[in-house]
Amino acid sequence: MKIKLFNLLFLLCFLIINVISPCIQAQEKPLFNVLSNETIFTNPAFAQCHASTLIELKKDKYMVAWFEGSYEGSKDVCIWAAIKHKGKWSNPKKIVCGDVSDTLHYACWNPVLFRSGKNEIILYYKVGPSPREWWGMQLHSFDNGETWGKAQRLNSILGPVKNKPVTSTNGCWLNPTSIETMDRWQVFIERSIDKGKTWQNIAVDTANPAKVIQPCLLLYPNGKIQALCRSNQNYIMESWSTDDGKSWSPLQKTDILNPNSGIDAITLTSGLHLLVYNPMISGKDWVNGRNKLYLAYSIDGKTWIEFYKLEDQPEGEYSYPAIIQSSDEIVHIIYTYNRKTIKYVSIKLIH
Numbered sequence: 001m002k003i004k005l006f007n008l009l010f011l012l013c014f015l016i017i018n019v020i021s022p023c024i025q026a027q028e029k030p031l032f033n034v035l036s037n038e039t040i041f042t043n044p045a046f047a048q049c050h051a052s053t054l055i056e057l058k059k060d061k062y063m064v065a066w067f068e069g070s071y072e073g074s075k076d077v078c079i080w081a082a083i084k085h086k087g088k089w090s091n092p093k094k095i096v097c098g099d100v101s102d103t104l105h106y107a108c109w110n111p112v113l114f115r116s117g118k119n120e121i122i123l124y125y126k127v128g129p130s131p132r133e134w135w136g137m138q139l140h141s142f143d144n145g146e147t148w149g150k151a152q153r154l155n156s157i158l159g160p161v162k163n164k165p166v167t168s169t170n171g172c173w174l175n176p177t178s179i180e181t182m183d184r185w186q187v188f189i190e191r192s193i194d195k196g197k198t199w200q201n202i203a204v205d206t207a208n209p210a211k212v213i214q215p216c217l218l219l220y221p222n223g224k225i226q227a228l229c230r231s232n233q234n235y236i237m238e239s240w241s242t243d244d245g246k247s248w249s250p251l252q253k254t255d256i257l258n259p260n261s262g263i264d265a266i267t268l269t270s271g272l273h274l275l276v277y278n279p280m281i282s283g284k285d286w287v288n289g290r291n292k293l294y295l296a297y298s299i300d301g302k303t304w305i306e307f308y309k310l311e312d313q314p315e316g317e318y319s320y321p322a323i324i325q326s327s328d329e330i331v332h333i334i335y336t337y338n339r340k341t342i343k344y345v346s347i348k349l350i351h
Helices: 002-027
Strands: 032-039 048-058 061-069 078-085 093-096 105-115 121-128 135-141 173-180 185-192 200-203 212-219 225-231 235-241 252-257 264-267 273-277 292-298 305-312 318-325 331-337 341-349
Touching (some): 048 318, 048 341, 061 121, 061 341, 093 121, 093 135, 173 225, 185 225, 225 252, 273 318, 273 331, 305 341
Parallel strands (some): 185 212, 212 264
Antiparallel strands (some): 048 061, 105 121, 173 185, 173 212, 185 200, 264 273, 318 331, 331 341
C-alpha cells in the first residue's frame, strides 16, 4: 500500500513539474516596463512616410530608416534616416533617392538595415514605379552608419523585401523576400552560406493559390526556422524549415488575424518569440484593420498570446512594424504612425 501511494505521489509530482507547470508558464503574460513611447520626428519634410527599419549601431545608439515623399510611389520618395543617441533623436537626413539618371527618377521603397560585419551595415531598398516592377538596391556603410557608399543594383537577388534578414544557427544569411505580380504573390528565401558572395533562391510553396508576401523569420534549435507571412486570407500564414532554410513546408493558415498588412517578429536571446501585427480582418478600403497594433509572444510559434496593445484606436493607420532586440536585451519597436511620422517604443521584459 505504501509503495502504491509512493508511486502515486511520484506520478503527481512528475505531472506537475513536466506537464502542468509548463502549461501554466506558457499562459502567463510576460511582465515588462515601457521605457520609451514617442514619435521620431514631428515636422516631416514631405506629406507621407512609411515602411521603417531599425538597427543598433552601438550601445544606446540606434538608426531608423524609412521612405518619405509626396505619396507612396511618387518619384520624389527617398530613403531617410534618423539616429537616437543618449535618448535624443537627430533631425531626419536624406540617405538616397531613386535616381537612374539626371532625367529619370523612380520612387524608393521599403528600406531594410542589416549588420553584415562589426562596423559594416547594409541598407537594402527597392527602386521602381511599383512593387510589380521594382528592383533591389543596396548601400554599404563601413563606419557604422556615419557615411554610405555608392548605390549598387542587386543582380542575382531582390534582397529582403520588408523585414530584416537573420543569421541562422549555422551561420547562413537568410533574406525573407517576395514578389508581387498581377497574377501572383510569392514568398522566397534568399540563402547565402558565404556571407552574401553567392545566393540560393528558394521558393516557398509555389502551389498555394493564396497571395502571400513579406515573411519574417524566427529561429529555433537544431536548424528549425519558422516563416510568418502577410497574406490576403485575413490570417497570417506560416511555413517551417527543419534543414536550416534549405527547404520549406507547405503554407498553412495560423490562428492570427491580420488584414493583409505588414508584420514583423523576432526570437529573443531567451528563446521567447515576439510578434507585432494588426489583429483585425480586411475591410472595404486597404487601410481598414490597421487601427490596432498588438505585441504577442509565443514559446513554440504555434500559440500566440497578446500582451501589449501598442495602438488600439477607433480609426487610423498604425502599420508596418519592425522589431529588434539590442545588446542590452531591450526590445525596440517602430511603426508607421498615420503616415505622418514613425512611432518608437522600447520595452524591457522582466521575465
